[in-house]
Amino acid sequence: MESPQNSVARTPSNSAIVQRRSKSKSYRQSYRSCLGAASRLGLTPGLTARRLNSSRRALKSQVITEKVNPEHLAILVKAEWQLSYVTPLYQFRHTQLKSYSRQLSAFIAAEKQQGLAVEVEGSQSSFRVSFSVVQGMAETDDDAETVLIQIFSKPMFAKQDEPQRSVWSGWLTCINGNPDYLHSLPKGFTCLPLFGSSGAEVLTSLVKSWFQQTFDCCFGCLEINQTSLQWLAALWTNCHTESSLKHLKMIWTIPVVPPLQVTYTVDPQDAWELWMSVRMDQLDKSEEEEEEQARNIDIEEVTRFMQGLKSHFYRHFRLDLSAGNLQQVSTALGSAKFSGKIKISSSRYIITTLALLTECALLKMPI
Structure with missing residues (x-):
């Protein structure tokens, strides 16, 4: 109707x-x-x-x-x-x-x-x-x-x-x-x-x-380019205390022969703790500035968050995800793919x- x-x-x-x-x-x-x-x-x-x-x-x-x-x-x-x-x-x-x-x-x-x-x-x-x-x-x-x-x-x-x-x-x-x-x-x-x-x-x-x-x-x-996918990963992680992520899953493609696809799933609490460590560095300001900063997220924080995730992966698997391309990000709140497909679950x-x-x-x- x-x-x-x-x-x-x-x-x-x-x-x-x-x-x-x-x-x-x-x-x-x-x-x-x-x-x-x-x-x-x-x-x-x-x-x-x-x-x-x-x-x-x-x-x-x-x-x-x-x-x-x-x-x-x-x-x-x-x-x-x-x-x-x-x-x-x-x-x-x-x-x-x-x-x-x-x-x-x-x-x-x-x-x-x-x-x-x-x-x-x-x-x-x-x-x-x-x-x-x-x-x-x-x-x-x-x-x-x-x-x-x-x-x-x-x-x-x-x-x-x-x-x-x-x-x-x-x-x-x-x-x-x-x-x-x-x-x-x-x-x-x-x-x-x-x-x-x-x-x-x-x-x-x-x-x-x-x-x-x-x-x-x-x-x-x-x-949905890599920068936008990284933004969504950070924004959704920032919601973890209000709505549990359940998981932070990322899919990367590595340009090797034959092409390699890497699925990287992060425990939601680990993702949250890494994100908060990035945020606390940014919130080391006066009380007024801190309150305003808490409402905003900067690209520098997103970049540092993603770099922390990639560094953790490298320490365990000796594979540098920076050499590849981020293709998909998904959590319980939604999923987004480089191909332009999006699902908003909340x-x-x-x-x-x-x-x-x-x-x-x-x-x-x-x-």
Whole structure:
């Protein structure tokens, strides 16, 4: 069922309706005008710094079921999502989600009729699409509300009264988006840069194709690079006293012939003690500075934490993980892979985790 809150969803003010000058006006042309506006504001040509922030707030536990629909949260935390970045959407309106549901359903049906969409897990030809707003996720007035997309269908040999089941899910979000970037966008553009999908790849391709044709946007692969994986390892470890890690598991690939894959699992208490030893070195300041520092984590701390883990591994196995590449990090709170797959297992940390991934998506966008 579509959320009854759709009609009151907020689209940021910079998305006011404007008249498109010509049907051939492309996103790239509009984006260049955006760059020009950014230059006048004194921003860098890329609008955002071309690297991750060197300091960020520690993950904090939030009971967000009071402001976010628990059914929506259950969908967001139950699956592993393949991430992509999305350029700003032209003329997207949160108040038009029912119309978008009908349009995307018709688009999938038309593509399937032309033989461009294959059967999905034995589903019959009819698909129903639902767009809904996940209200309560936005952290600032500049963030557009998260949008959840679900595609439903019936198995081929289902009974007539059997309900349709979800065969694909996806969402677009912007959590704590870079304000300079968001303010520099021309009117008519809505920024939801982080896209997650779970389900058949053929449906993912159709959804992306419809968005590109309808909102003049572009999608691209979003890997979670080593720096971001290290950030997640540190941020999740920092939550250990509130929510037990159960384990800190890392997978590294070593560039030898044949390639070597190393799985490194750390006892959660050992990881916590190492992390606290790194933190205590940073907290040796005045009381006021210490209180502020306790709320922030710096990249230097992340680097020292990872170096401590690698040094411990080297002492035992005489293998330098610095020569390899970090491919995956997982704890009881979630898992992340270099390939761009993410699973957030606890809704208490979903906001701050998605804020980091939103930053990654904005940095990956083409200029």
